[in-house]
Amino acid sequence: MTALLLRIAPLGSGISLFGGVLGVACVGLFKKINVGLVRVLGLLSLALAAVFVFAHPATGSISTLLQADAITKAWCAVFYVGALPFLIAGTWEDEVAVLLLLGSLLGMTFLAFSANLLMLFISLELLSLPVYLLVALTPAKGKPSWEAAIKYFFAGSLSAAFFLLGLACHYSATGGFLFAGNGSFLDQVAFSLMAIAALFKIGAVPWHFWLPDVYEASEPMLSGFLSTSVKAAGVFLLMRLGQYSQGSFISLLPAIGALTMLVAAFAALNQTRLQRLLAYSSLGHAGVLVLGVGAWLLLGANEKNALPIFFYLFSYVFMSNGAFFFLELTGVSEWKDLRGLGKTRPVLAFCFAALALSLAGIPPTAGFLAKFLIFWQAFKAGLYVPLIAASFATLAALVYYLRIVREMYLEEGVSTSKIAAGTGAVSLIVSLSAAYSAIVGFLPWILSAFQRVLG
Amino acid sequence: MILTLFWAFPIIGALFTLFAPAFNARARWISLICAVMELYLVLQAGTGFWSGHLASLSEPGKFLTYGISYSFSMDGLSWALCLLNAFLTVIALLSSWKQDLSAGFWASFLFLEGAVMGVFLAQDLFFFYIFWEAMLIPMFFIIGLWGSENRKHAAIKFFLFTFFGSLFLLLGILALVVFHHQTTGVWSWDMNILRAPNHGLYAILAFAAFVVGFGVKIPLVPIHTWLPDAHTEAPAAGSIILAGVLLKVGVYGFLRVLLPAFPDWGMKALPWLGGLAAINVIYGALSAMAQMDLKRLIAYSSIAHLGFCVLGIASRTAQGLAGGSLQLINHGLTTGALFLMVGFLYERTHKRGLADFGDLVSQAPLLTFFFGVTVFASIGLPGLNGFVGEFMSLSGMAKVSLPIAVVGVFGVTIAAFYLLPAFQAVFLGERKPASVSPKVFDLDLREQALLWLLIIPMFVIGLHPGPLLNIVGPAIGKLIL
Numbered sequence: 001m002t003a004l005l006l007r008i009a010p011l012g013s014g015i016s017l018f019g020g021v022l023g024v025a026c027v028g029l030f031k032k033i034n035v036g037l038v039r040v041l042g043l044l045s046l047a048l049a050a051v052f053v054f055a056h057p058a059t060g061s062i063s064t065l066l067q068a069d070a071i072t073k074a075w076c077a078v079f080y081v082g083a084l085p086f087l088i089a090g091t092w093e094d095e096v097a098v099l100l101l102l103g104s105l106l107g108m109t110f111l112a113f114s115a116n117l118l119m120l121f122i123s124l125e126l127l128s129l130p131v132y133l134l135v136a137l138t139p140a141k142g143k144p145s146w147e148a149a150i151k152y153f154f155a156g157s158l159s160a161a162f163f164l165l166g167l168a169c170h171y172s173a174t175g176g177f178l179f180a181g182n183g184s185f186l187d188q189v190a191f192s193l194m195a196i197a198a199l200f201k202i203g204a205v206p207w208h209f210w211l212p213d214v215y216e217a218s219e220p221m222l223s224g225f226l227s228t229s230v231k232a233a234g235v236f237l238l239m240r241l242g243q244y245s246q247g248s249f250i251s252l253l254p255a256i257g258a259l260t261m262l263v264a265a266f267a268a269l270n271q272t273r274l275q276r277l278l279a280y281s282s283l284g285h286a287g288v289l290v291l292g293v294g295a296w297l298l299l300g301a302n303e304k305n306a307l308p309i310f311f312y313l314f315s316y317v318f319m320s321n322g323a324f325f326f327l328e329l330t331g332v333s334e335w336k337d338l339r340g341l342g343k344t345r346p347v348l349a350f351c352f353a354a355l356a357l358s359l360a361g362i363p364p365t366a367g368f369l370a371k372f373l374i375f376w377q378a379f380k381a382g383l384y385v386p387l388i389a390a391s392f393a394t395l396a397a398l399v400y401y402l403r404i405v406r407e408m409y410l411e412e413g414v415s416t417s418k419i420a421a422g423t424g425a426v427s428l429i430v431s432l433s434a435a436y437s438a439i440v441g442f443l444p445w446i447l448s449a450f451q452r453v454l455g
Numbered sequence: 456m457i458l459t460l461f462w463a464f465p466i467i468g469a470l471f472t473l474f475a476p477a478f479n480a481r482a483r484w485i486s487l488i489c490a491v492m493e494l495y496l497v498l499q500a501g502t503g504f505w506s507g508h509l510a511s512l513s514e515p516g517k518f519l520t521y522g523i524s525y526s527f528s529m530d531g532l533s534w535a536l537c538l539l540n541a542f543l544t545v546i547a548l549l550s551s552w553k554q555d556l557s558a559g560f561w562a563s564f565l566f567l568e569g570a571v572m573g574v575f576l577a578q579d580l581f582f583f584y585i586f587w588e589a590m591l592i593p594m595f596f597i598i599g600l601w602g603s604e605n606r607k608h609a610a611i612k613f614f615l616f617t618f619f620g621s622l623f624l625l626l627g628i629l630a631l632v633v634f635h636h637q638t639t640g641v642w643s644w645d646m647n648i649l650r651a652p653n654h655g656l657y658a659i660l661a662f663a664a665f666v667v668g669f670g671v672k673i674p675l676v677p678i679h680t681w682l683p684d685a686h687t688e689a690p691a692a693g694s695i696i697l698a699g700v701l702l703k704v705g706v707y708g709f710l711r712v713l714l715p716a717f718p719d720w721g722m723k724a725l726p727w728l729g730g731l732a733a734i735n736v737i738y739g740a741l742s743a744m745a746q747m748d749l750k751r752l753i754a755y756s757s758i759a760h761l762g763f764c765v766l767g768i769a770s771r772t773a774q775g776l777a778g779g780s781l782q783l784i785n786h787g788l789t790t791g792a793l794f795l796m797v798g799f800l801y802e803r804t805h806k807r808g809l810a811d812f813g814d815l816v817s818q819a820p821l822l823t824f825f826f827g828v829t830v831f832a833s834i835g836l837p838g839l840n841g842f843v844g845e846f847m848s849l850s851g852m853a854k855v856s857l858p859i860a861v862v863g864v865f866g867v868t869i870a871a872f873y874l875l876p877a878f879q880a881v882f883l884g885e886r887k888p889a890s891v892s893p894k895v896f897d898l899d900l901r902e903q904a905l906l907w908l909l910i911i912p913m914f915v916i917g918l919h920p921g922p923l924l925n926i927v928g929p930a931i932g933k934l935i936l
Contacts (some may be wrong), residue, residue, distance in 0.1 A: 054776045308518075342600075349473070362618070363588030368902045379629055391622060402614060405583070422752070441585065447520045 010066050010113040012074070013052035020045025021099055028095040035092060042087050042098045049109060050080050068454040070303040074310045077453065079108040082229035084419055085325060086221050089425035090138075097137055100130035100334060101225070107235050117194075118177040120240065124197075126165065127233055128156050133433045137410040138219040140275065148217030154421065155210035159200030166193030179244040191245035198241060199407035201234030201287045204261040212267075213284075215279035220424075223275065226322035227282040228317040235289050239306070242297040250297045257291030258386035260284070261393035268400050273333055275438065278323055282361055284397055285316055291390060292374040295381040303454055308373035309448050311335045314442065315358075315370040320353045322433025329426045338404065339413030342398065348427075349408045352435035359399035360439035361394060366440035369447075457500060458514050458576050459528040461537065463587070465544075465569035467494055469562040482558035486565050487548050488886060493568065494501070494541040498862045501534045503924045510931075516578070516896055524641025527576040532710065532780060532930035535923065536575050536703060542908075543699040544568045547692035550795050554802070560601055561676045563593040567696060574704050579626045580644045580712070587624065590701060591617055594693070602688040609681075609688035613667035617671055624668025637714045645710055647844050662724055662792075665713045672705030673761050675731055686754035691798020694750065698757050699791040703783050708763045710780070711747055714771070714934050728859040729769040729852060729859045733745035735762030736866030743872040749797045749807045752877055753790060756833065759866055760786045766863050775851020776791030776931040777924050782844030784923065785832075785916065794907040796822060799902055804893050809877055812895075814886035819897040825906045830878045832913045834870045840916035 023041045026031060029155040053076045061067045082106055090097060107127025111423045114120040116278050136149035167177070169190035174182050196207065203211035242250055264284035271277040292309045298303055330348065332338055342349040358367035371394070441444055468489030472482045503509025512534075516526030529537070532788040544564055551560070570593070573586030591614060599610030631649040634657070636642050643649065651659045671678050686694050717724070739759030747751040760782065767779030799822065801807050832839035835846075841887055853860035886892075898906070916923060 301582065350473070357592065362592070364585045368588070373521075376629070379633065395619070395622065398512075398615070402611065404598070405595075406607065406611065410610065411598065444515070444520075444523060444581070445525065452519060 001189070009063060010052070010056060010068055010072075010109075011408055013049035013109050013255075014106060014113075016045050016048035016052060016103055017109060019048075020102045021106065022417070024095045024099045024102065028099070033094050035095075038095045039087065040096050042102055045102060046080055046083070046087065048103065050076070053285050054111070061115060063115070065116050065119045068096065068111045068113055068331060070453065071236070071239065071306055071310075072112040074306065074450075075232060075313075076109060076315060077111070078232045078310070078313045079105060079214050081231045081314070082232060082321070082401050083225055085321045085429045086225040089325070089423075089429055092331070093283055094136075094421075097134060097431075098231075100134045100137070103130040103231070104128075104134070108229065111233055111238060114177070114240075115178050117179060120237065121160075121163055121167060124201075124233075124237065125160060127230070128201075132156060134222055135214060135218050135226075135445070138222050140217055140219050141348045143217045146431065148214045151210050152214045153247050155200060155207075157335070157387040159197040159207075162193050162200065163197035165398050166190045166195075166197070169193065179240070181246055182191050182243060182438065183246040188248035192249040193240055195238060195241050195245070195249045198234050198238040199256065199290070201237065202231055202290060203234075203260075203283055204286055204290050205263045205283075206288075208260065208263070208283055211283055212276055212279040215282060216273065216276040217403060219276060220324040220328040222278070222285060222319035223282075225321045227279075227285075227324070228313075231282070231286060231289075231323065232313045232317075235293060236350065237269075238293050239296070239309070242293060243301045250294065253294030253382075253388040254291050254391045257289070257294055258389035258393070260287030260290060262287075262396075264398040265393040268397065269310055271400075272335060274335070274338075275324075275327055278327070279322075279399075281323075281397070284393065285320070285359070287393070288312065288371060288374055288390070291378055291383070291386060294384055295374070295378040298381040298383070299377065304451070305377070306453055308370070308377045310454060312370040312374055312446065313364040314450070315436070318436040319355055319358050319367055321436065322430055323352070323359065324428050325433070326352045327356065329423055329430055336413065337410045338407040340382045342409035344414065348430070353405050353408060354434040354438040356401045356404040356432075358441075360398050362398075364441035366437045369441050373447075456514065457496075458512070461493075461496065461500075461527075461529075461576060462569045464496070465489060465565040465572065467567065468493075469565035470666045472558055472562040472565065482561040483552065483556075485532055485546070485559035486687075487545070489565055490541070490568065491544045493572075494538075494545055494932065495597070497541045499536070500529070501538065501629055501926075502688055504531050504534050514576070516645075522636075523581045524579050524892040525582065525646050526578040527582075527702075528578045528644070529576055530930040531928065533575045534708060535780075535784060535927055537714075539573070539784055540568060540571050540700045540705070543695055543787060543791050546791060546795065546905055546908065547699075548642055549901065551690065552901060553690045556601065559596065559865060562690065562931075563597050563663070564696065566880040567593040567597075570855075570904055571704065573574050573743035575707065578646055580632070582648050583630060583646065583712070584621075584625060586705070588618075591621075594697065594701065597696075598685055598689045601690045601693070602663045603683070603690075604608065604688075606688045610683040613681050613685040614815060614873070616678070620668050620671025620678065621627070623664045623671075624670075627664035627668055630657065630664065646715070649716055652719050657681075658717070662695070662713075665708075665716075666728070669708040669713065671706040671764065672708070673702060673735075674705070674758065675765070675926055676735050676758070678760055679735075682758065683751050683754045684716055686757070686794075687748065687750045691794055691801065693800070694794040695791045697785040698754070698794060700924050702757060702761055703787065706761065706768065706779070706783055709765065709768055710931065710934065724725075725771060726767050726859075727754075729766060729856060732762045732769055733763035733859045733862040733866070734758065734861055735765065737869070740866050740873065744869070746873075747809050749809060749814060749877065749881070750794070752809075752873065753793045753797065756870070756874065757786070757790055759870065760833070762792070762866065763845050763848045763863065766859070767844075767851050770848075770851040770855045771934060772851040772854050772936050773932075773936040774847045776854075776934055777927065778844050778847025778851055780927045781916070781920065781923060782838075783847060785840040785844045785913075788909055789829055790912055791832045792825070792906060792913075793833065795905060795909070796826050799898065800895065803895050806892075809880045811882040812881040812892050814888065815882045815895055817886070821898045822895070825903075826882060827878060828913070830874045830908055832917070834874055835867055838868060838914075838917050840913045840920075843920045844915060894930040 111123035132153045139145040173187040201206045268280035358365035361371040511530035513528030516524040518524045570589035577583040743755035764779045767775040835841040
């Protein structure tokens with residue numbers, strides 16, 4: 001009985017999320033919608049899904065469509081934790097946003113459990129479609145709701161088209177939808193096309209054009225979710241494809257990653273709006289991740305070695321959500337709004353400074369530890385030239401991260417930002433994220449806990 | 456556990472000072488109490504070193520992952536520097552006692568103290584690097600927030616320069632770790648077992664990366680330009696710690712990491728290192744002669760004095776190494792005292808130019824006395840501490856390379872040419888009209904006590920350096936060629 005239960009565990013997590021979707025939809029049927037109940041339902045189904053994922057022993061194939069390994073578990077943790085802040089603190093009038101969020105998480109869960117390219121594609125679409133709607137539904141203040149959503153949708157469709165084309169090539173090369181390729185030229189083309197779809201999702205250069213616009217035009221809290229869970233899904237896709245493809249695009253990944261970092265660092269230097277700046281910062285982190293995936297694949301792509309990417313994503317969940325939530329909490333939008341914050345709101349300013357330094361990757365923050373592990377793996381993989389470019393980009397990016405600290409503490413001025421009432425949850429998330437960023441760098445032994453998740 | 460306490464205690468104290476509202480209001484008292492307790496901890500841990508029956512105090516390492524292990528150890532050299540750190544932190548906190556400063560100021564010093572303790576105690580290069588970088592952030596705020604007019608520029612310059620150096624340090628560390636893995640198949644970050652290859656481009660590049668990484672902090676001459684700005688703009692307490700403690704970590708890195716890791720290569724590169732040190736001595740001294748600002752003058756004199764430390768170490772003789780290590784402590788005491796007194800002057804008059812003062816001896820005889828003693832200690836008058844360190848460094852170098860030692864001796868002479876005229880201009884020279892030079896009150900009891908605390912050790916080390924040399928002796932004995 002227990003064996004059977006464990007066997008259907010991945011379905012169980014899917015069912016609990018789907019149950020959450022249905023439950024939330026039912027709440028929506030009432031005339032007066034209880035948002036608190038919606039939130040509780042969402043959290044419950046998420047918790048139940050997590051229980052199912054982690055109760056499942058990491059063994060290979062489950063059915064022709066599903067499989068589970070250590071990476072599945074680890075990435076589910078990232079997806080769920082990345083969605084938590086938005087679920088806990090988001091402000092909505094009705095149930096639709098939670099519905100869409102749970103739907104997207106359902107897609108991510110199945111993505112992590114897919115054993116088959118067709119399944120991978122369906123989950124990819126399942127996780128993406130609700131996200132486009134979410135962007136349309138929760139725009140940033142003073143932005144048209146549809147513009148960014150349409151842009152995002154087009155970029156997503158384009159990436160889906162690449163994926164489908166790759167899938168067709170793969171089918172004609174191997175005669176099936178299984179992951180394993182046969183190494184023929186057509187098959188290599190197929191994997192490269194599908195990898196482009198993944199890079200689209202991650203937002204790597206030169207497929208990044210949609211990213212700053214979308215992250216800027218969405219509500220900051222939603223951008224937090226987009227830059228963590230959704231990006232993690234793209235990284236997962238890239239890792240899975242890389243694991244099974246033979247050669248071809250893998251050797252390009254480190255270069256793409258380093259290029260992304262450079263473009264992000266230099267494009268961010270000119271930004272005046274903070275949310276757009278954070279979007280470029282997120283682009284830079286996407287570059288580190290792609291570099292990390294490249295190094296991981298070159299080193300043999302085994303599950304244990306995925307620790308740097310996993311730890312990076314997990315820490316980035318805190319750093320990115322924390323930074324975007326800070327914007328939501330204080331309503332600052334430009335550099336000058338930050339001035340004097342160090343004096344008027346010392347604790348908040350400290351939190352944002354910790355987050356900025358962590359995003360920059362300065363020891364002793366969590367961001368340093370994460371970036372260090374990725375660079376370390378790239379060093380082991382012998383990627384010296386991309387590493388030099390990446391170090392250079394890190395140094396260049398330091399300029400604008402330091403500017404955040406400088407504006408808050410060193411510049412004269414009085415910040416006019418007002419903290420809205422009833423945002424206790426948001427400020428809790430900001431301070432928790434800042435605490436994670438500031439403390440974890442002092443505790444590298446936390447890594448062994450992460451290593452245990454990966455088996 | 457006790458060694459973990461050394462670095463963790465001040466940092467926890469800093470967090471309490473910052474974030475506990477009840478403590479926040481009494482930040483200066485909380486921070487002082489923490490600093491004094493830390494000083495007591497260090498002193499009490501050192502009884503074994505004094506009596507000479509303890510060579511080192513270490514914690515069993517805890518292995519983490521990727522070859523990184525959490526291991527700390529303390530020998531005589533570490534202990535002496537930890538003591539200097541704890542002592543100067545107390546002095547620095549007390550030096551700003553009367554100023555109205557926010558909790559962040561006091562907490563920054565505690566955080567800095569903890570990070571420096573970590574650098575002096577870590578045996579694992581990963582942790583060494585973490586603590587190395589952690590020193591950067593509080594110092595950035597100390598300069599940027601509580602410094603004088605040009606503080607923003609100085610703070611950013613300080614941060615970018617030292618971060619640039621740290622990247623090289625990280626590269627050097629990675630090179631050692633990777634080479635160790637290639638030869639033994641084991642990942643390790645333990646600074647006691649990592650060794651560089653004996654020859655080849657790889658070794659040269661790794662060596663150069665370390666020299667740049669540590670050299671920014673010392674600072675060695677072409678990469679020193681952050682120092683005059685940072686010292687000048689920092690508040691007095693910040694300058695005391697910056698000169699007294701933070702410059703020492705670079706030389707400590709030379710002693711602990713660079714020289715052991717390059718047993719063979721280190722020898723070939725030594726003349727180069729000695730040459731760099733001699734340039735430091737002469738360049739620092741000549742630049743100091745041209746300064747019209749007291750703080751800037753002392754900052755350049757720091758460059759010269761740290762040159763003597765490197766000079767001694769580069770000789771790798773028993774005298775040279777002992778003298779270089781001793782000079783680390785000496786420089787912490789004398790330069791700390793000088794910055795402290797300039798800080799007192801600045802607090803009273805908001806001026807620090809050489810031309811702004813004259814004939815202070817008639818208004819503030821006590822200050823003149825303390826300043827005079829410290830100036831002579833700094834020049835290296837026999838009987839005071841500076842003489843012992845410089846003499847030993849130079850005699851060590853003379854055994855290896857006479858020309859470099861001779862250049863160094865010239866440096867000692869030039870020191871008299873910039874410190875004595877400055878002393879004369881400010882304290883003895885002609886009295887300036889009241890419009891230029893406001894009246895200066897003499898030292899109060901707190902200020903006198905602080906200066907006595909700094910000056911007594913100068914005499915003790917100058918007259919009887921034996922015990923201190925015995926304490927650092929075993930630690931540097933391994934490095935003698």
